[in-house]
Amino acid sequence: MGRGKILSYQSDKEELLRKVEEMDIEFIHLQFTDIMGIMKNVSITAEQLEKALDGKIMFDGSSIDGFVRIEESDMYLKPDLSTFTVFPWTNFHKEARLICDIYKMDGTPFEGCPRNTLKKVLKEAEEMGYVMKVGPECEFFMFHTDEKGNPSLETHDDAGYFDLAPIDLGGNARNEMTITLKQMGFKIETSHHEAAPGQHEIDFEYDDALLTADNIMTFKMVVRIIAQRNGLHATFMPKPKFGINGSGMHLNLSLSTLDCKNAFYDENNDLKLSEIAYHFLGGLMKHARGYTALTNPIINSYKRLVPGYEAPVLIAWSASNRSPLIRIPAERGMGTRIELRSPDPSANPYLALAVTLKAGLDGIKNKIQPPEQVTSNVYEMETDEIKERGIERLPINLYEAIKELSKDEVIKSSLGEHIYKRFIESALYEWKDYSRYISPWELDRYLRKF
Structure with a gap:
Protein backbone atom coordinates (compact mmCIF):
# COMPACT_ATOMS: atom_id res chain seq x y z
CA MET A 1 0.00 0.00 0.00
CA GLY A 2 2.80 2.43 0.95
CA ARG A 3 4.66 1.55 -2.30
CA GLY A 4 1.52 2.37 -4.28
CA LYS A 5 1.41 5.81 -2.72
CA ILE A 6 5.05 6.41 -3.62
CA LEU A 7 4.44 5.38 -7.24
CA SER A 8 1.34 7.56 -7.40
CA TYR A 9 3.23 10.57 -6.02
CA GLN A 10 6.09 10.01 -8.45
CA SER A 11 3.74 9.87 -11.44
CA ASP A 12 1.81 12.91 -10.22
CA LYS A 13 5.08 14.78 -9.77
CA GLU A 14 6.25 13.91 -13.29
CA GLU A 15 2.87 14.93 -14.71
CA LEU A 16 3.02 18.29 -12.91
CA LEU A 17 6.56 18.99 -14.15
CA ARG A 18 5.42 18.16 -17.68
CA LYS A 19 2.38 20.44 -17.37
CA VAL A 20 4.48 23.38 -16.13
CA GLU A 21 6.85 22.99 -19.06
CA GLU A 22 4.05 22.66 -21.63
CA MET A 23 2.21 25.71 -20.27
CA ASP A 24 5.44 27.73 -20.22
CA ILE A 25 4.97 28.73 -16.58
CA GLU A 26 7.89 30.80 -15.32
CA PHE A 27 7.17 31.32 -11.59
CA ILE A 28 5.57 29.12 -8.94
CA HIS A 29 4.44 30.61 -5.64
CA LEU A 30 4.78 28.26 -2.66
CA GLN A 31 2.09 29.40 -0.24
CA PHE A 32 1.42 28.61 3.42
CA THR A 33 -0.54 30.19 6.26
CA ASP A 34 0.81 31.40 9.59
CA ILE A 35 -0.93 30.93 12.95
CA MET A 36 -2.84 34.21 12.72
CA GLY A 37 -4.23 33.28 9.30
CA ILE A 38 -1.96 35.46 7.14
CA MET A 39 -0.92 33.93 3.82
CA LYS A 40 2.83 33.72 3.27
CA ASN A 41 4.61 33.16 -0.02
CA VAL A 42 7.97 31.96 -1.35
CA SER A 43 8.40 32.36 -5.12
CA ILE A 44 10.60 30.05 -7.17
CA THR A 45 11.36 29.74 -10.87
CA ALA A 46 10.13 26.74 -12.83
CA GLU A 47 13.69 25.35 -12.81
CA GLN A 48 13.48 24.96 -9.02
CA LEU A 49 10.10 23.18 -9.03
CA GLU A 50 11.46 19.63 -8.90
CA LYS A 51 13.54 20.57 -5.86
CA ALA A 52 10.40 22.02 -4.24
CA LEU A 53 8.34 18.91 -5.01
CA ASP A 54 11.04 16.83 -3.32
CA GLY A 55 10.53 18.94 -0.18
CA LYS A 56 13.96 20.58 -0.33
CA ILE A 57 12.95 24.25 -0.25
CA MET A 58 13.96 25.63 3.14
CA PHE A 59 12.94 28.88 4.85
CA ASP A 60 13.64 30.67 8.11
CA GLY A 61 10.77 29.78 10.44
CA SER A 62 11.96 32.25 13.10
CA SER A 63 11.00 35.11 10.76
CA ILE A 64 7.32 34.04 10.76
CA ASP A 65 5.24 35.22 13.72
CA GLY A 66 4.38 32.35 16.04
CA PHE A 67 6.51 29.71 14.35
CA VAL A 68 9.82 28.95 16.11
CA ARG A 69 12.74 30.55 17.93
CA ILE A 70 15.88 31.55 16.03
CA GLU A 71 17.90 28.60 17.35
CA GLU A 72 15.46 26.13 15.70
CA SER A 73 14.57 28.13 12.65
CA ASP A 74 15.11 25.88 9.60
CA MET A 75 11.82 24.67 8.13
CA TYR A 76 10.87 22.87 4.92
CA LEU A 77 7.96 23.49 2.57
CA LYS A 78 6.20 20.35 1.34
CA PRO A 79 3.86 21.22 -1.57
CA ASP A 80 0.46 19.53 -1.91
CA LEU A 81 0.34 18.63 -5.63
CA SER A 82 -3.47 18.68 -5.69
CA THR A 83 -3.42 22.45 -4.97
CA PHE A 84 -1.59 23.40 -8.18
CA THR A 85 -3.39 26.36 -9.79
CA VAL A 86 -2.43 28.75 -12.57
CA PHE A 87 -3.01 32.46 -11.87
CA PRO A 88 -5.29 33.75 -14.65
CA TRP A 89 -4.52 37.45 -14.13
CA THR A 90 -0.82 37.49 -15.05
CA ASN A 91 -0.05 39.18 -18.40
CA PHE A 92 3.69 39.18 -19.17
CA HIS A 93 4.61 35.76 -17.80
CA LYS A 94 2.65 32.79 -16.51
CA GLU A 95 2.55 32.12 -12.77
CA ALA A 96 1.09 29.31 -10.68
CA ARG A 97 0.89 28.34 -7.05
CA LEU A 98 1.13 25.32 -4.73
CA ILE A 99 -0.13 25.27 -1.14
CA CYS A 100 2.42 23.77 1.25
CA ASP A 101 2.57 22.01 4.59
CA ILE A 102 5.45 22.88 6.91
CA TYR A 103 7.90 20.18 7.98
CA LYS A 104 10.76 20.17 10.47
CA MET A 105 14.39 19.30 9.78
CA ASP A 106 13.84 15.70 10.93
CA GLY A 107 11.11 15.20 8.29
CA THR A 108 8.16 15.26 10.69
CA PRO A 109 5.15 17.60 10.31
CA PHE A 110 5.62 20.93 12.12
CA GLU A 111 3.11 21.21 14.96
CA GLY A 112 2.90 24.97 14.43
CA CYS A 113 1.54 24.61 10.88
CA PRO A 114 -2.24 25.32 10.91
CA ARG A 115 -2.81 23.06 7.89
CA ASN A 116 -1.16 20.17 9.73
CA THR A 117 -3.38 20.94 12.73
CA LEU A 118 -6.56 20.60 10.68
CA LYS A 119 -5.25 17.39 9.11
CA GLU A 417 0.66 23.01 22.82
CA HIS A 418 2.69 24.99 20.27
CA ILE A 419 -0.16 26.73 18.46
CA TYR A 420 -2.12 27.25 21.68
CA LYS A 421 0.78 29.04 23.37
CA ARG A 422 1.76 31.13 20.35
CA PHE A 423 -1.85 32.09 19.63
CA ILE A 424 -2.45 33.16 23.25
CA GLU A 425 0.78 35.20 23.26
CA SER A 426 -0.20 37.02 20.07
CA ALA A 427 -3.79 37.66 21.16
CA LEU A 428 -2.74 38.94 24.59
CA TYR A 429 -0.17 41.25 23.00
CA GLU A 430 -2.89 42.68 20.76
CA TRP A 431 -5.29 43.07 23.70
CA LYS A 432 -2.70 44.88 25.84
CA ASP A 433 -1.77 47.18 22.98
CA TYR A 434 -5.44 47.96 22.36
CA SER A 435 -6.08 48.56 26.08
CA ARG A 436 -3.38 51.25 26.19
CA TYR A 437 -4.50 53.05 23.03
CA ILE A 438 -6.40 56.36 23.37
CA SER A 439 -9.15 56.24 20.76
CA PRO A 440 -10.85 59.17 19.01
CA TRP A 441 -14.08 58.04 20.70
CA GLU A 442 -12.54 58.66 24.14
CA LEU A 443 -11.23 62.07 23.15
CA ASP A 444 -14.61 63.10 21.71
CA ARG A 445 -16.42 61.90 24.82
CA TYR A 446 -14.12 62.90 27.67
CA LEU A 447 -11.63 65.63 26.69
CA ARG A 448 -14.05 68.53 27.27
CA LYS A 449 -16.21 66.79 29.84
CA PHE A 450 -13.60 66.20 32.56
Whole structure:
Protein backbone atom coordinates (compact mmCIF):
# COMPACT_ATOMS: atom_id res chain seq x y z
CA MET A 1 0.00 0.00 0.00
CA GLY A 2 2.80 2.43 0.95
CA ARG A 3 4.66 1.55 -2.30
CA GLY A 4 1.52 2.37 -4.28
CA LYS A 5 1.41 5.81 -2.72
CA ILE A 6 5.05 6.41 -3.62
CA LEU A 7 4.44 5.38 -7.24
CA SER A 8 1.34 7.56 -7.40
CA TYR A 9 3.23 10.57 -6.02
CA GLN A 10 6.09 10.01 -8.45
CA SER A 11 3.74 9.87 -11.44
CA ASP A 12 1.81 12.91 -10.22
CA LYS A 13 5.08 14.78 -9.77
CA GLU A 14 6.25 13.91 -13.29
CA GLU A 15 2.87 14.93 -14.71
CA LEU A 16 3.02 18.29 -12.91
CA LEU A 17 6.56 18.99 -14.15
CA ARG A 18 5.42 18.16 -17.68
CA LYS A 19 2.38 20.44 -17.37
CA VAL A 20 4.48 23.38 -16.13
CA GLU A 21 6.85 22.99 -19.06
CA GLU A 22 4.05 22.66 -21.63
CA MET A 23 2.21 25.71 -20.27
CA ASP A 24 5.44 27.73 -20.22
CA ILE A 25 4.97 28.73 -16.58
CA GLU A 26 7.89 30.80 -15.32
CA PHE A 27 7.17 31.32 -11.59
CA ILE A 28 5.57 29.12 -8.94
CA HIS A 29 4.44 30.61 -5.64
CA LEU A 30 4.78 28.26 -2.66
CA GLN A 31 2.09 29.40 -0.24
CA PHE A 32 1.42 28.61 3.42
CA THR A 33 -0.54 30.19 6.26
CA ASP A 34 0.81 31.40 9.59
CA ILE A 35 -0.93 30.93 12.95
CA MET A 36 -2.84 34.21 12.72
CA GLY A 37 -4.23 33.28 9.30
CA ILE A 38 -1.96 35.46 7.14
CA MET A 39 -0.92 33.93 3.82
CA LYS A 40 2.83 33.72 3.27
CA ASN A 41 4.61 33.16 -0.02
CA VAL A 42 7.97 31.96 -1.35
CA SER A 43 8.40 32.36 -5.12
CA ILE A 44 10.60 30.05 -7.17
CA THR A 45 11.36 29.74 -10.87
CA ALA A 46 10.13 26.74 -12.83
CA GLU A 47 13.69 25.35 -12.81
CA GLN A 48 13.48 24.96 -9.02
CA LEU A 49 10.10 23.18 -9.03
CA GLU A 50 11.46 19.63 -8.90
CA LYS A 51 13.54 20.57 -5.86
CA ALA A 52 10.40 22.02 -4.24
CA LEU A 53 8.34 18.91 -5.01
CA ASP A 54 11.04 16.83 -3.32
CA GLY A 55 10.53 18.94 -0.18
CA LYS A 56 13.96 20.58 -0.33
CA ILE A 57 12.95 24.25 -0.25
CA MET A 58 13.96 25.63 3.14
CA PHE A 59 12.94 28.88 4.85
CA ASP A 60 13.64 30.67 8.11
CA GLY A 61 10.77 29.78 10.44
CA SER A 62 11.96 32.25 13.10
CA SER A 63 11.00 35.11 10.76
CA ILE A 64 7.32 34.04 10.76
CA ASP A 65 5.24 35.22 13.72
CA GLY A 66 4.38 32.35 16.04
CA PHE A 67 6.51 29.71 14.35
CA VAL A 68 9.82 28.95 16.11
CA ARG A 69 12.74 30.55 17.93
CA ILE A 70 15.88 31.55 16.03
CA GLU A 71 17.90 28.60 17.35
CA GLU A 72 15.46 26.13 15.70
CA SER A 73 14.57 28.13 12.65
CA ASP A 74 15.11 25.88 9.60
CA MET A 75 11.82 24.67 8.13
CA TYR A 76 10.87 22.87 4.92
CA LEU A 77 7.96 23.49 2.57
CA LYS A 78 6.20 20.35 1.34
CA PRO A 79 3.86 21.22 -1.57
CA ASP A 80 0.46 19.53 -1.91
CA LEU A 81 0.34 18.63 -5.63
CA SER A 82 -3.47 18.68 -5.69
CA THR A 83 -3.42 22.45 -4.97
CA PHE A 84 -1.59 23.40 -8.18
CA THR A 85 -3.39 26.36 -9.79
CA VAL A 86 -2.43 28.75 -12.57
CA PHE A 87 -3.01 32.46 -11.87
CA PRO A 88 -5.29 33.75 -14.65
CA TRP A 89 -4.52 37.45 -14.13
CA THR A 90 -0.82 37.49 -15.05
CA ASN A 91 -0.05 39.18 -18.40
CA PHE A 92 3.69 39.18 -19.17
CA HIS A 93 4.61 35.76 -17.80
CA LYS A 94 2.65 32.79 -16.51
CA GLU A 95 2.55 32.12 -12.77
CA ALA A 96 1.09 29.31 -10.68
CA ARG A 97 0.89 28.34 -7.05
CA LEU A 98 1.13 25.32 -4.73
CA ILE A 99 -0.13 25.27 -1.14
CA CYS A 100 2.42 23.77 1.25
CA ASP A 101 2.57 22.01 4.59
CA ILE A 102 5.45 22.88 6.91
CA TYR A 103 7.90 20.18 7.98
CA LYS A 104 10.76 20.17 10.47
CA MET A 105 14.39 19.30 9.78
CA ASP A 106 13.84 15.70 10.93
CA GLY A 107 11.11 15.20 8.29
CA THR A 108 8.16 15.26 10.69
CA PRO A 109 5.15 17.60 10.31
CA PHE A 110 5.62 20.93 12.12
CA GLU A 111 3.11 21.21 14.96
CA GLY A 112 2.90 24.97 14.43
CA CYS A 113 1.54 24.61 10.88
CA PRO A 114 -2.24 25.32 10.91
CA ARG A 115 -2.81 23.06 7.89
CA ASN A 116 -1.16 20.17 9.73
CA THR A 117 -3.38 20.94 12.73
CA LEU A 118 -6.56 20.60 10.68
CA LYS A 119 -5.25 17.39 9.11
CA LYS A 120 -4.70 15.94 12.59
CA VAL A 121 -8.33 16.56 13.66
CA LEU A 122 -9.63 15.31 10.29
CA LYS A 123 -7.71 12.08 10.85
CA GLU A 124 -9.39 11.75 14.27
CA ALA A 125 -12.78 12.15 12.57
CA GLU A 126 -11.83 9.57 9.93
CA GLU A 127 -10.89 7.08 12.64
CA MET A 128 -14.40 7.59 14.04
CA GLY A 129 -15.85 6.92 10.57
CA TYR A 130 -16.55 10.49 9.42
CA VAL A 131 -15.47 13.03 6.79
CA MET A 132 -16.14 16.70 7.49
CA LYS A 133 -17.85 18.75 4.79
CA VAL A 134 -17.94 22.56 4.91
CA GLY A 135 -19.65 25.31 2.94
CA PRO A 136 -18.46 28.84 3.89
CA GLU A 137 -20.33 32.11 3.32
CA CYS A 138 -17.57 34.72 3.03
CA GLU A 139 -18.62 38.38 3.27
CA PHE A 140 -16.33 41.33 2.58
CA PHE A 141 -16.36 45.09 2.02
CA MET A 142 -14.99 47.08 -0.90
CA PHE A 143 -13.92 50.70 -0.34
CA HIS A 144 -12.47 53.45 -2.50
CA THR A 145 -8.76 54.18 -2.31
CA ASP A 146 -7.10 57.59 -2.20
CA GLU A 147 -4.65 59.01 -4.73
CA LYS A 148 -1.81 57.05 -3.07
CA GLY A 149 -3.74 53.80 -3.18
CA ASN A 150 -4.46 53.75 0.56
CA PRO A 151 -7.89 52.43 1.59
CA SER A 152 -10.58 54.85 2.75
CA LEU A 153 -13.91 54.11 4.42
CA GLU A 154 -15.81 55.58 1.49
CA THR A 155 -18.02 52.94 -0.05
CA HIS A 156 -18.54 52.69 -3.77
CA ASP A 157 -22.35 52.37 -3.43
CA ASP A 158 -25.39 52.80 -1.18
CA ALA A 159 -26.89 49.48 -2.18
CA GLY A 160 -28.43 46.87 0.10
CA TYR A 161 -29.16 43.14 0.19
CA PHE A 162 -29.52 41.59 -3.30
CA ASP A 163 -29.51 45.01 -5.03
CA LEU A 164 -28.09 45.19 -8.54
CA ALA A 165 -26.67 47.77 -10.93
CA PRO A 166 -26.82 50.74 -11.28
CA ILE A 167 -27.00 50.96 -7.45
CA ASP A 168 -24.51 48.12 -6.92
CA LEU A 169 -21.40 49.79 -8.32
CA GLY A 170 -19.19 46.94 -7.13
CA GLY A 171 -21.03 44.48 -9.38
CA ASN A 172 -18.40 44.62 -12.13
CA ALA A 173 -15.55 43.93 -9.72
CA ARG A 174 -17.56 41.13 -8.08
CA ASN A 175 -18.29 39.60 -11.50
CA GLU A 176 -14.60 39.68 -12.36
CA MET A 177 -13.82 37.98 -9.05
CA THR A 178 -16.37 35.27 -9.83
CA ILE A 179 -14.97 34.66 -13.33
CA THR A 180 -11.39 34.53 -11.98
CA LEU A 181 -12.36 32.07 -9.25
CA LYS A 182 -14.10 29.84 -11.81
CA GLN A 183 -10.95 29.91 -13.96
CA MET A 184 -9.06 28.65 -10.91
CA GLY A 185 -11.41 25.71 -10.43
CA PHE A 186 -13.97 27.10 -7.98
CA LYS A 187 -17.60 26.08 -8.35
CA ILE A 188 -19.45 29.31 -7.54
CA GLU A 189 -22.99 28.98 -6.19
CA THR A 190 -24.10 32.60 -5.63
CA SER A 191 -22.69 36.11 -5.88
CA HIS A 192 -24.59 39.13 -4.58
CA HIS A 193 -24.56 42.45 -2.76
CA GLU A 194 -24.95 42.08 1.00
CA ALA A 195 -26.97 44.16 3.50
CA ALA A 196 -24.54 47.03 4.15
CA PRO A 197 -23.29 49.59 1.59
CA GLY A 198 -20.12 48.30 -0.06
CA GLN A 199 -20.62 44.79 1.35
CA HIS A 200 -20.55 41.68 -0.84
CA GLU A 201 -20.74 37.91 -0.68
CA ILE A 202 -19.57 35.17 -3.03
CA ASP A 203 -20.41 31.59 -2.03
CA PHE A 204 -18.62 28.55 -3.38
CA GLU A 205 -19.50 24.89 -3.30
CA TYR A 206 -19.60 22.73 -0.19
CA ASP A 207 -16.58 20.37 -0.06
CA ASP A 208 -14.18 18.44 2.16
CA ALA A 209 -12.86 20.52 5.05
CA LEU A 210 -9.19 20.69 3.99
CA LEU A 211 -10.05 21.73 0.44
CA THR A 212 -12.50 24.30 1.81
CA ALA A 213 -9.86 25.81 4.11
CA ASP A 214 -7.44 26.03 1.16
CA ASN A 215 -10.20 27.59 -0.93
CA ILE A 216 -10.99 30.23 1.71
CA MET A 217 -7.35 31.38 1.70
CA THR A 218 -7.29 31.41 -2.12
CA PHE A 219 -10.64 33.23 -2.22
CA LYS A 220 -9.37 36.02 0.04
CA MET A 221 -6.25 36.44 -2.09
CA VAL A 222 -8.24 36.62 -5.35
CA VAL A 223 -10.82 39.07 -3.96
CA ARG A 224 -8.15 41.49 -2.79
CA ILE A 225 -6.13 41.29 -6.03
CA ILE A 226 -9.15 41.80 -8.31
CA ALA A 227 -10.48 44.65 -6.14
CA GLN A 228 -7.10 46.38 -6.42
CA ARG A 229 -7.17 45.97 -10.22
CA ASN A 230 -10.52 47.79 -10.15
CA GLY A 231 -9.20 50.69 -8.05
CA LEU A 232 -10.87 49.41 -4.87
CA HIS A 233 -9.71 47.97 -1.56
CA ALA A 234 -11.34 44.72 -0.38
CA THR A 235 -11.22 43.96 3.32
CA PHE A 236 -12.23 40.96 5.40
CA MET A 237 -12.09 43.05 8.58
CA PRO A 238 -15.27 42.00 10.45
CA LYS A 239 -16.61 45.47 11.33
CA PRO A 240 -14.90 48.33 9.47
CA LYS A 241 -17.70 50.88 10.02
CA PHE A 242 -19.89 51.77 12.97
CA GLY A 243 -23.65 51.51 12.61
CA ILE A 244 -23.86 48.92 9.81
CA ASN A 245 -23.73 45.12 9.63
CA GLY A 246 -20.35 43.47 9.94
CA SER A 247 -18.94 40.71 7.74
CA GLY A 248 -19.40 37.14 8.83
CA MET A 249 -18.14 33.81 7.56
CA HIS A 250 -20.99 31.46 8.38
CA LEU A 251 -19.87 27.83 8.29
CA ASN A 252 -22.27 25.16 7.03
CA LEU A 253 -21.00 21.96 8.62
CA SER A 254 -21.87 18.30 8.14
CA LEU A 255 -20.31 14.88 8.51
CA SER A 256 -20.38 12.16 5.87
CA THR A 257 -19.83 8.50 6.61
CA LEU A 258 -16.98 6.76 4.83
CA ASP A 259 -19.52 5.32 2.36
CA CYS A 260 -20.59 8.91 1.48
CA LYS A 261 -23.91 9.09 3.35
CA ASN A 262 -24.89 12.23 5.29
CA ALA A 263 -24.42 11.29 8.96
CA PHE A 264 -26.68 14.16 10.09
CA TYR A 265 -29.79 12.93 8.25
CA ASP A 266 -32.44 10.63 9.73
CA GLU A 267 -35.80 10.58 7.99
CA ASN A 268 -37.49 9.05 11.05
CA ASN A 269 -36.72 11.94 13.42
CA ASP A 270 -39.15 14.85 13.86
CA LEU A 271 -36.62 17.36 12.42
CA LYS A 272 -35.07 14.61 10.28
CA LEU A 273 -31.82 14.99 12.23
CA SER A 274 -29.83 11.97 13.42
CA GLU A 275 -28.54 11.38 16.92
CA ILE A 276 -25.07 12.09 15.51
CA ALA A 277 -26.29 15.52 14.38
CA TYR A 278 -27.77 16.30 17.81
CA HIS A 279 -24.60 15.21 19.59
CA PHE A 280 -22.41 17.23 17.19
CA LEU A 281 -24.70 20.21 17.84
CA GLY A 282 -24.39 19.62 21.58
CA GLY A 283 -20.60 19.67 21.31
CA LEU A 284 -20.62 22.88 19.27
CA MET A 285 -22.76 24.57 21.91
CA LYS A 286 -20.85 23.23 24.92
CA HIS A 287 -17.50 24.47 23.57
CA ALA A 288 -18.73 27.68 21.88
CA ARG A 289 -17.15 29.99 24.45
CA GLY A 290 -13.90 28.00 24.21
CA TYR A 291 -13.47 28.11 20.43
CA THR A 292 -14.66 31.69 19.86
CA ALA A 293 -11.10 33.04 20.20
CA LEU A 294 -10.26 31.05 17.05
CA THR A 295 -13.42 31.73 15.03
CA ASN A 296 -13.30 35.44 16.00
CA PRO A 297 -9.60 36.10 16.61
CA ILE A 298 -9.13 39.88 16.55
CA ILE A 299 -10.21 42.88 18.64
CA ASN A 300 -12.54 44.05 15.90
CA SER A 301 -14.35 40.69 15.76
CA TYR A 302 -16.31 41.59 18.90
CA LYS A 303 -17.59 44.86 17.44
CA ARG A 304 -19.61 42.61 15.11
CA LEU A 305 -20.92 40.26 17.82
CA VAL A 306 -23.39 42.77 19.27
CA PRO A 307 -27.21 42.87 19.20
CA GLY A 308 -29.01 44.56 16.34
CA TYR A 309 -26.81 43.71 13.35
CA GLU A 310 -27.82 40.13 12.52
CA ALA A 311 -24.76 38.60 14.21
CA PRO A 312 -25.27 36.01 16.97
CA VAL A 313 -24.84 36.94 20.61
CA LEU A 314 -26.44 34.09 22.57
CA ILE A 315 -25.46 30.40 22.54
CA ALA A 316 -28.73 28.93 21.33
CA TRP A 317 -29.95 26.97 18.30
CA SER A 318 -33.02 26.90 16.11
CA ALA A 319 -34.43 25.19 13.08
CA SER A 320 -36.67 28.14 12.29
CA ASN A 321 -34.92 31.49 12.79
CA ARG A 322 -31.55 33.14 12.14
CA SER A 323 -30.99 35.00 15.41
CA PRO A 324 -29.25 32.26 17.49
CA LEU A 325 -25.65 31.06 17.23
CA ILE A 326 -26.63 27.94 15.31
CA ARG A 327 -29.31 27.44 12.68
CA ILE A 328 -30.44 24.22 11.00
CA PRO A 329 -31.18 25.07 7.34
CA ALA A 330 -34.34 23.50 5.92
CA GLU A 331 -32.69 21.28 3.28
CA ARG A 332 -32.60 17.57 4.13
CA GLY A 333 -31.09 14.40 2.69
CA MET A 334 -27.52 14.94 1.50
CA GLY A 335 -27.95 18.68 2.20
CA THR A 336 -28.61 18.24 5.94
CA ARG A 337 -26.21 20.52 7.79
CA ILE A 338 -25.59 22.77 10.78
CA GLU A 339 -24.94 26.47 10.17
CA LEU A 340 -22.58 28.06 12.69
CA ARG A 341 -23.14 31.81 12.41
CA SER A 342 -20.50 33.35 14.69
CA PRO A 343 -17.23 32.97 12.69
CA ASP A 344 -15.91 35.93 10.76
CA PRO A 345 -13.51 36.10 7.80
CA SER A 346 -10.53 37.29 9.87
CA ALA A 347 -10.33 33.72 11.24
CA ASN A 348 -7.59 31.33 10.21
CA PRO A 349 -9.79 28.80 8.33
CA TYR A 350 -7.56 25.83 9.18
CA LEU A 351 -7.78 26.52 12.91
CA ALA A 352 -11.46 27.56 12.83
CA LEU A 353 -12.43 24.28 11.16
CA ALA A 354 -10.13 22.25 13.42
CA VAL A 355 -11.67 23.58 16.65
CA THR A 356 -15.29 23.40 15.48
CA LEU A 357 -14.80 19.83 14.27
CA LYS A 358 -13.11 18.89 17.56
CA ALA A 359 -16.04 20.38 19.50
CA GLY A 360 -18.52 18.38 17.44
CA LEU A 361 -16.53 15.15 17.75
CA ASP A 362 -16.42 15.62 21.52
CA GLY A 363 -20.21 15.91 21.44
CA ILE A 364 -20.43 12.61 19.53
CA LYS A 365 -17.96 10.78 21.78
CA ASN A 366 -19.68 11.89 24.98
CA LYS A 367 -23.25 11.89 23.61
CA ILE A 368 -23.75 15.55 24.58
CA GLN A 369 -27.39 16.56 24.13
CA PRO A 370 -28.11 20.15 23.08
CA PRO A 371 -30.62 22.20 25.07
CA GLU A 372 -34.13 22.75 23.76
CA GLN A 373 -34.19 24.85 20.60
CA VAL A 374 -35.19 28.52 20.75
CA THR A 375 -37.91 29.42 18.26
CA SER A 376 -38.33 33.09 19.22
CA ASN A 377 -36.05 36.00 18.24
CA VAL A 378 -33.24 35.88 20.81
CA TYR A 379 -32.47 39.58 20.26
CA GLU A 380 -35.86 40.42 21.80
CA MET A 381 -35.54 38.13 24.83
CA GLU A 382 -35.68 39.74 28.25
CA THR A 383 -32.73 39.19 30.60
CA ASP A 384 -34.91 37.21 33.02
CA GLU A 385 -35.97 34.78 30.29
CA ILE A 386 -32.37 34.31 29.17
CA LYS A 387 -31.36 33.49 32.75
CA GLU A 388 -34.37 31.23 33.31
CA ARG A 389 -33.56 29.19 30.21
CA GLY A 390 -29.87 28.98 31.13
CA ILE A 391 -28.73 30.51 27.85
CA GLU A 392 -25.12 31.63 27.84
CA ARG A 393 -23.73 34.39 25.66
CA LEU A 394 -20.63 34.47 23.52
CA PRO A 395 -17.57 36.29 24.91
CA ILE A 396 -17.96 40.06 24.63
CA ASN A 397 -14.31 40.81 23.80
CA LEU A 398 -11.07 39.12 22.81
CA TYR A 399 -9.74 39.01 26.37
CA GLU A 400 -12.79 37.13 27.63
CA ALA A 401 -12.52 34.76 24.67
CA ILE A 402 -8.85 34.07 25.50
CA LYS A 403 -9.79 33.26 29.11
CA GLU A 404 -12.50 30.87 27.92
CA LEU A 405 -10.07 29.16 25.54
CA SER A 406 -7.57 28.70 28.37
CA LYS A 407 -10.22 26.77 30.36
CA ASP A 408 -11.33 24.45 27.53
CA GLU A 409 -9.05 21.40 27.47
CA VAL A 410 -10.82 19.85 24.47
CA ILE A 411 -10.27 22.87 22.24
CA LYS A 412 -6.71 23.33 23.50
CA SER A 413 -5.94 19.71 22.63
CA SER A 414 -7.10 20.26 19.04
CA LEU A 415 -4.61 23.12 18.65
CA GLY A 416 -1.69 21.40 20.30
CA GLU A 417 0.66 23.01 22.82
CA HIS A 418 2.69 24.99 20.27
CA ILE A 419 -0.16 26.73 18.46
CA TYR A 420 -2.12 27.25 21.68
CA LYS A 421 0.78 29.04 23.37
CA ARG A 422 1.76 31.13 20.35
CA PHE A 423 -1.85 32.09 19.63
CA ILE A 424 -2.45 33.16 23.25
CA GLU A 425 0.78 35.20 23.26
CA SER A 426 -0.20 37.02 20.07
CA ALA A 427 -3.79 37.66 21.16
CA LEU A 428 -2.74 38.94 24.59
CA TYR A 429 -0.17 41.25 23.00
CA GLU A 430 -2.89 42.68 20.76
CA TRP A 431 -5.29 43.07 23.70
CA LYS A 432 -2.70 44.88 25.84
CA ASP A 433 -1.77 47.18 22.98
CA TYR A 434 -5.44 47.96 22.36
CA SER A 435 -6.08 48.56 26.08
CA ARG A 436 -3.38 51.25 26.19
CA TYR A 437 -4.50 53.05 23.03
CA ILE A 438 -6.40 56.36 23.37
CA SER A 439 -9.15 56.24 20.76
CA PRO A 440 -10.85 59.17 19.01
CA TRP A 441 -14.08 58.04 20.70
CA GLU A 442 -12.54 58.66 24.14
CA LEU A 443 -11.23 62.07 23.15
CA ASP A 444 -14.61 63.10 21.71
CA ARG A 445 -16.42 61.90 24.82
CA TYR A 446 -14.12 62.90 27.67
CA LEU A 447 -11.63 65.63 26.69
CA ARG A 448 -14.05 68.53 27.27
CA LYS A 449 -16.21 66.79 29.84
CA PHE A 450 -13.60 66.20 32.56
